Amino acid sequence: PLVLGIETSCDETGVALVRGDDLLVDTTASSMDEHARFGGIIPEVASRAHLEAMIPTIQQAIGEADVDLSEVDAIAVTAGPGLVGPLTIGASAAKALAIGLGKPLYGVNHVIGHACVDQLVHGAFPDRVMALVVSGGHSSLLLVDDVATDVTELGSTLDDAAGEAFDKVGRLLGLPYPGGPHIDRLAREGDPTAIRFPRGLTAAKDQAKHAADFSFSGLKTAVARWVENEQDAGRPIPVADIAASFAEAVVDVLTAKTIAACRRHDVGTLVIGGGFSANSQLRAKAAERCAEAGIDLRIPPIRYCTDNGAMIAALGSAVVRAGVAPSALDIGVDSSMPLTTVSV
Ligand code: ATP
Ligand code: FE
Numbered sequence: 001p002l003v004l005g006i007e008t009s010c011d012e013t014g015v016a017l018v019r020g021d022d023l024l025v026d027t028t029a030s031s032m033d034e035h036a037r038f039g040g041i042i043p044e045v046a047s048r049a050h051l052e053a054m055i056p057t058i059q060q061a062i063g064e065a066d067v068d069l070s071e072v073d074a075i076a077v078t079a080g081p082g083l084v085g086p087l088t089i090g091a092s093a094a095k096a097l098a099i100g101l102g103k104p105l106y107g108v109n110h111v112i113g114h115a116c117v118d119q120l121v122h123g124a125f126p127d128r129v130m131a132l133v134v135s136g137g138h139s140s141l142l143l144v145d146d147v148a149t150d151v152t153e154l155g156s157t158l159d160d161a162a163g164e165a166f167d168k169v170g171r172l173l174g175l176p177y178p179g180g181p182h183i184d185r186l187a188r189e190g191d192p193t194a195i196r197f198p199r200g201l202t203a204a205k206d207q208a209k210h211a212a213d214f215s216f217s218g219l220k221t222a223v224a225r226w227v228e229n230e231q232d233a234g235r236p237i238p239v240a241d242i243a244a245s246f247a248e249a250v251v252d253v254l255t256a257k258t259i260a261a262c263r264r265h266d267v268g269t270l271v272i273g274g275g276f277s278a279n280s281q282l283r284a285k286a287a288e289r290c291a292e293a294g295i296d297l298r299i300p301p302i303r304y305c306t307d308n309g310a311m312i313a314a315l316g317s318a319v320v321r322a323g324v325a326p327s328a329l330d331i332g333v334d335s336s337m338p339l340t341t342v343s344v
């Protein structure tokens with residue numbers, strides 16, 4: 001089936017066309033430039049930008065793929081999680097297309113889309129995979145038995161997401177928003193062993209209840225305290241070493257806990273997705289540790305890690321092929337859609 005996917009959960013307006021597991025086109029318009037000067041996403045600003053970009057982005061995708069809208073078999077759209085205003089713009093456009101074309105609508109989960117997009121790049125998932133989705137809003141470990149119908153949430157962050165922690169430490173170090181990519185760049189020049197920052201939820205006492213959960217807010221506070229201390233002592237701030245040591249603490253915990261979960265559940269394939277999977281420290285550490293553990297690692301190229309329409313079209317395509325019933329045309333959007341709900 002030919003599936004048109006629409007993504008508007010945050011600041012990217014994404015539209016893509018997928019046939020089976022083949023990506024025909026992936027078009028994105030971003031309003032990040034407008035948000036950067038506020039140091040964060042302003043939902044009202046993002047909603048208006050989606051409203052203005054929606055039809056031109058759909059037209060561009062259709063034009064580039066050289067297909068006619070009448071050839072589309074189904075419309076997939078992000079139903080959550082995300083920002084309610086932005087989600088509503090995408091859902092409204094998808095409903096209008098579904099009713100206008102007389103084609104089924106599928107409201108799907110953004111976070112599961114972040115994992116599913118890898119199927120477009122590396123082919124269909126094996127029977128059972130572990131998915132680590134790390135982004136601006138999530139750090140979640142998912143056991144995926146069928147990406148269209150059967151996803152179990154093993155754990156998640158108890159406080160900040162990995163990308164969020166990077167953005168907050170970026171702000172602390174005076175870097176532009178979003179800080180994640182800036183810390184990544186600085187960390188490459190620093191010494192990851194310069195400062196020993198804490199590893200959240202790795203103590204023996206946390207293993208029973210929080211084996212697959214993460215916590216990064218204590219780490220963020222530790223970085224803030226360390227910087228304050230140096231400033232008070234009148235010493236220069238070694239920004240690259242802080243970035244490298246902080247990144248090391250985050251990716252050490254993410255990879256160690258994820259690989260332990262793969263072992264516990266006897267899963268041989270790990271998929272990493274979400275905006276933070278663009279991070280080069282995570283990519284390197286995951287590759288090293290998966291090789292040691294004999295785990296097959298799949299991470300999509302960076303352009304499919306951050307928010308895009310391809311991830312939603314890919315998940316829509318999987319859901320259609322699984323024979324799942326379409327969504328009702330009166331579905332709402334859910335800012336905190338559970339990660340076990342693949343489609344609504
Ligand atoms: P969610 O998917 O949970 O709804 P989101 O859509 O806002 O959240 P994404 O767009 O998937 O998040 O990811 C954005 C996050 O990824 C930001 O926090 C950003 O700083 C981070 N990020 C992007 N590239 C890098 C990088 N190279 N290193 C570290 N962080 C990065
Ligand atoms: Fe996202």
Ligand code: MG
Binds near residue numbers: 010
């Ligand atoms: Mg984004």
